[in-house]
Amino acid sequence: MLTDWQFIALFVVLSPIFPAMPVIINHLLGPKKPNPIKQQTYECGIETVGDSWVQFKVQYYIYALVFVIFDIEAVFLFPIAAAYDQLGLFAVGAAVLFIFLLGDGLAYAWGRGVLEWV
Amino acid sequence: MPEVTIDWYVALSVILFSIGALGVLLRRNAIILFMSIEMMLNAANLAFVAFARHLGDLDGQVLVFFVITVAAAEVAVGLVLIVTIFRTKKSINIDEIHLMKG
Amino acid sequence: MEFQVPSLNLLIVLPVLIVTGWGMLLMLAEFFIPEEKKSWAPWLTMLGLVLALIQTIGLWGYNGGTFTPKGGAPMVVVDNFATFLNIIFLLTGILTVLISIHYLRRTGLDRPEYYMLLLFSVSGMMLMGMANDLILVFLALELLSIPLYILSGFAWPRPDSEESAMKYFLLGAFSSSIFVFGIALTYGSTGTTSLPLVLERISDAGMLGLVATAMLIVGFAFKVAAAPFHMWTPDVYEGAPTTVTAFMSVGAKVGGFAAMLRVFVAALPQLGEAWVPAVAGVATLTLIVGNVVAIVQPNIKRMLAYSSIAHAGYIMIAVAASVNSPDGVSAALFYMLAYLFTNLGAFAVVIALEHKQGEGVMLDDYKGLGKRRPWLALAMAYFMLSLTGVPPTGGFSGKFYVFRAAIEADLLWLAIVGVITSVISGYYYLRVVYLMYMYDGEGEVVANRALVWTVGLTALATLVLGLLPGPWFDMARDAALQTVQMVAGG
Numbered sequence: 001m002l003t004d005w006q007f008i009a010l011f012v013v014l015s016p017i018f019p020a021m022p023v024i025i026n027h028l029l030g031p032k033k034p035n036p037i038k039q040q041t042y043e044c045g046i047e048t049v050g051d052s053w054v055q056f057k058v059q060y061y062i063y064a065l066v067f068v069i070f071d072i073e074a075v076f077l078f079p080i081a082a083a084y085d086q087l088g089l090f091a092v093g094a095a096v097l098f099i100f101l102l103g104d105g106l107a108y109a110w111g112r113g114v115l116e117w118v
Numbered sequence: 119m120p121e122v123t124i125d126w127y128v129a130l131s132v133i134l135f136s137i138g139a140l141g142v143l144l145r146r147n148a149i150i151l152f153m154s155i156e157m158m159l160n161a162a163n164l165a166f167v168a169f170a171r172h173l174g175d176l177d178g179q180v181l182v183f184f185v186i187t188v189a190a191a192e193v194a195v196g197l198v199l200i201v202t203i204f205r206t207k208k209s210i211n212i213d214e215i216h217l218m219k220g
Numbered sequence: 221m222e223f224q225v226p227s228l229n230l231l232i233v234l235p236v237l238i239v240t241g242w243g244m245l246l247m248l249a250e251f252f253i254p255e256e257k258k259s260w261a262p263w264l265t266m267l268g269l270v271l272a273l274i275q276t277i278g279l280w281g282y283n284g285g286t287f288t289p290k291g292g293a294p295m296v297v298v299d300n301f302a303t304f305l306n307i308i309f310l311l312t313g314i315l316t317v318l319i320s321i322h323y324l325r326r327t328g329l330d331r332p333e334y335y336m337l338l339l340f341s342v343s344g345m346m347l348m349g350m351a352n353d354l355i356l357v358f359l360a361l362e363l364l365s366i367p368l369y370i371l372s373g374f375a376w377p378r379p380d381s382e383e384s385a386m387k388y389f390l391l392g393a394f395s396s397s398i399f400v401f402g403i404a405l406t407y408g409s410t411g412t413t414s415l416p417l418v419l420e421r422i423s424d425a426g427m428l429g430l431v432a433t434a435m436l437i438v439g440f441a442f443k444v445a446a447a448p449f450h451m452w453t454p455d456v457y458e459g460a461p462t463t464v465t466a467f468m469s470v471g472a473k474v475g476g477f478a479a480m481l482r483v484f485v486a487a488l489p490q491l492g493e494a495w496v497p498a499v500a501g502v503a504t505l506t507l508i509v510g511n512v513v514a515i516v517q518p519n520i521k522r523m524l525a526y527s528s529i530a531h532a533g534y535i536m537i538a539v540a541a542s543v544n545s546p547d548g549v550s551a552a553l554f555y556m557l558a559y560l561f562t563n564l565g566a567f568a569v570v571i572a573l574e575h576k577q578g579e580g581v582m583l584d585d586y587k588g589l590g591k592r593r594p595w596l597a598l599a600m601a602y603f604m605l606s607l608t609g610v611p612p613t614g615g616f617s618g619k620f621y622v623f624r625a626a627i628e629a630d631l632l633w634l635a636i637v638g639v640i641t642s643v644i645s646g647y648y649y650l651r652v653v654y655l656m657y658m659y660d661g662e663g664e665v666v667a668n669r670a671l672v673w674t675v676g677l678t679a680l681a682t683l684v685l686g687l688l689p690g691p692w693f694d695m696a697r698d699a700a701l702q703t704v705q706m707v708a709g710g
Contacts, residue, residue, distance in 0.1 A: 072190035158397035
């Protein structure tokens with residue numbers, strides 16, 4: 001039991017080193033000659049306009065919400081996937097029915113034009 | 119190290135539930151209210167799982183699935199309502215949503 | 221672990237399957253029905269509800285369950301209690317469709333989703349009465365509520381409708397999470413969520429069981445709009461489209477009471493000493509708050525909102541009486557049947573006067589209705605008398621049975637509170653009658669055929685329940701006995 005925890009502790013200590021190393025090496029080896037133009041905020045080659053804290057338009061949010069729902073619904077398929085070899089035809093029927101219900105919802109969302117970028 | 123018994127989990131879930139309930143009653147931002155409600159639901163989930171483990175019964179874990187799914191459905195409806203109300207009001211502070219006086 | 225196929229008898233849950241399936245069909249049918257035939261949606265909905273109603277009536281007298289896991293109790297039971305309530309829910313659905321058709325067209329809300337959400341909500345209500353497992357009660361509660369959250373915001377971008385949906389959603393979700401926590405604690409203290417098994421084990425549950433019961437009461441009290449958890453009701457009822465208000469003032473309330481009766485009477489009677497005083501207290505507070513605050517409301521939708529709070533109080537009396545009186549449950553059932561017709565009838569008249577959305581809903585708009593529309597005014601007056609509880613109306617019979625059950629259950633003081641608050645309620649109900657007949661007024665009234673039919677039918681039903689309550693109460697008694705027998709049989 002304790003050795004398992006030791007592994008995790010070791011992992012926690014060692015794992016940050018790997019992503020940190022390239023950053024540190026870069027910092028140590030790279031030449032540093034700053035000037036005002038280099039210090040400017042960089043945005044795709046053009047100068048920045050306005051504040052960077054702006055509210056985004058939420059046009060696509062329904063798509064995101066539909067994703068959330070379908071993503072969570074997958075939880076009901078997991079038990080069937082985990083034990084498919086012990087389940088009979090009943091479980092197959094249940095899974096098919098469940099997917100059909102999800103498909104109905106998807107078809108509705110599709111028909112409403114939720115899946116298209118407006 | 120003291121043994122972690124079921125009481126610890128129940129206490130933790132009660133604490134989480136209370137934080138959530140207080141959040142709903144005290145905060146004014148609709149999104150934060152919403153997060154507090156989610157916290158209350160997840161406190162219940164924690165209690166379900168802890169009891170299921172304690173009782174050696176799988177039912178509790180299955181119940182968590184249902185609560186999670188329902189919570190997702192609520193999230194979807196709630197966020198749509200928040201977006202809609204933000205478009206008309208330009209605010210999601212529930213103190214500014216008071217057309218009707220009760 | 222061996223997987224066990226639960227025993228299934230889908231035939232007895234057919235009404236729910238029809239309603240849900242019909243909703244899903246409508247969801248897709250929308251894309252196949254050509255534009256000029258879009259007006260079919262309400263009649264299609266009606267067809268589904270009537271089919272389900274026929275099925276349900278055929279199940280009267282059936283007593284059994286389905287979705288039974290091996291060695292467990294059924295998740296869904298179909299007994300007369302459930303069938304009686306399902307009839308109430310389906311009638312609510314049908315009458316709501318009737319009052320919605322023209323209203324939605326003239327307010328520009330005629331989107332097919334309305335009927336789809338209505339059907340889903342009705343199926344949730346039906347499951348509330350049939351659920352025999354706390355988790356199914358929770359799922360049914362959400363299936364009932366989530367469509368209602370959307371429906372109350374259906375008139376967006378009108379700010380009051382959006383606000384109504386937001387408030388309903390936040391408080392509804394808050395109460396559901398309290399309810400779920402109550403279920404979690406019940407599960408922890410008894411090791412099960414199945415109501416018959418909870419019944420067997422709850423007496424040893426101790427403190428945890430009591431806390432769980434308290435949380436379940438709070439959850440239900442929010443849903444049925446009982447004081448002190450009623451704050452959302454007036455705002456939500458005022459802001460939502462009037463047809464939705466009518467639907468939820470009956471459907472959501474009766475749905476909440478359906479599950480409440482099943483849970484408290486069938487699973488928790490042994491904790492009666494703890495919850496009966498709590499429910500009686502909530503009932504008293506609800507009656508006083510609902511009836512007193514209703515007096516000062518100038519808007520008829522708000523007035524009917526407080527009135528619906530008050531009626532939740534009367535049904536609560538029956539719930540409190542249901543452990544110690546054999547007629548408690550049947551009194552509640554009968555009351556809800558009478559309330560269904562009276563309240564939907566009153567809302568149908570309100571819809572007739574609301575010529576534009578949000579206009580014509582003040583009490584002053586009722587001035588002179590007696591001269592302008594004598595029959596409509598007569599019906600409204602009759603509904604108001606029924607809500608007050610003056611004989612011969614369904615409302616009177618309902619109150620009579622409720623108070624009698626309370627007295628049988630040694631809750632005489634509660635019955636007295638009920639009678640006194642009924643007298644107070646006369647003030648604001650009869651003021652509507654007074655305004656209709658004693659003043660002159662102008663105003664447009666939009667009463668199309670479906671609406672007139674609804675008003676006529678509900679008035680007739682209220683009259684029948686008032687003049688001949690006996691057979692209907694016997695029916696309610698048949699429905700209630702099953703629940704009590706289940707208590708005895710475990």
